[in-house]
Amino acid sequence: MKANEGASADKRGRRAADFAETVRDAAAGRNPTVGKDGARPTGVGGKNAGGHSSRHDALWREGVEEVARQGLRRELPSAAYHPALSDEKAPLVLCSNDYLALSGDPRLRDAAVRAFDEDGCGSTGSRLLSGNSRFHLELEEELTDFTGCEACLLFSSGYHVNVGAIPVIAAKAEVVFSDELNHASVIDGCRLSRTKTVTYRHRDVNHLESLLKRSGKGPKLIITEGVFSMDGDVAPVAELVELARAHGAILMIDDAHGFGCLGPDGRGTPEEAGVTEGIDIYVGTLGKAMGAMGGFVGGSQALIDYLTSTARALLYSTALPPPVCAAAAEALRIVRSEPWRREKLRSLSDMLRRELRTAGLDTGLSSTHIIPVIVGSGDRALRLARLLEEKGYLTRAIRFPTVPKGSERIRLSLRCDFTEEALKALARTLGEEAGKLGLGRGL
């Protein structure tokens, strides 16, 4: 062990002890931010804050009660174990989007440190003010080269891309056609656009075609996810390209979960489908398979020029930190040079899906590294997640409104550094625990 490894292990130990104390305090109903004499530190919402937030607390409590009555109350889980950095005793984390196991890769850290030394931590402003650095420009160039788009534009996250770019693009359309299972950020982008939005049945190109035929002659926009985030199934890209062509529609693919993972070279869902032309707008995120943070939109130079002048989420938000851009660029180099990561992710996913189906569990239409185990009620999903956590597996219950009522589930997302043995053991445990809830074959 190197000397500084000992020191950082020490620090990790101390952090873990602090964290454990905080959890004990919380479990005992003590608020760790309240001092021994009961005094709170000053600050917003505190005793000495002038009272302006506490005066309105009845509103927030009423709101919490309302969501609780609807069965929609959410609480932040305790700090998740970092899937790449935690020790052997930590649970197997099956709820991260770190598909290619890059977030803890020392090459990303080194790239980030070099960028920090050169350019500091924060970007200090939006891209159009002081926030543009050579790291942003280089990453955009790399993304442009990798995706084959004419140009790419970085945003602070995939969410920012959708709420920034969709309103601009949709404003030029008369109608937007959106897959009914598209992500919340796509829905929010459509809402912000105020353009009429019609949802078509999930992956149903016949339904989409009938809606397109019934619509007017004006410009149209079709938006779909590449790999659907809660189902792990894949959009019918080739058919969508045909339909878009036939109806003169703009086609936009949000490939947040496919970018880096699908296709022989990791270029995502279009590459997997063998489609090289006909997708007008491609969206990816750098916070999932790339192990970093950020999002990008790719398209023609004219589109990118237009978005650069008009996308409010770009213009009015601080740019990504340079170290994050450098780490993402390094991740892209690894994606290019280490295809084994995608290959292993795929073979592990196929194997786990087979095992779960053999145990009689419903994995829906998943064909990728995202595998739902559909249990059909929020309560069951929560109970199953709790039972699994007791056995050393960190999963999350996915409930309405994230997924439609009746399709509540545990969402399993894999990483390429899992082992076959670990996943076989998971499938056995899942079969047993689901059996206790009357699901599957109870193997």
Ligand SMILES: Cc1ncc(COP(=O)(O)O)c(C=O)c1O
């Ligand atoms: C389909 C889709 N688009 C966009 C996003 C948002 O991306 P980010 O996490 O980078 O904000 C997500 C996140 O889960 C997603 O699933």
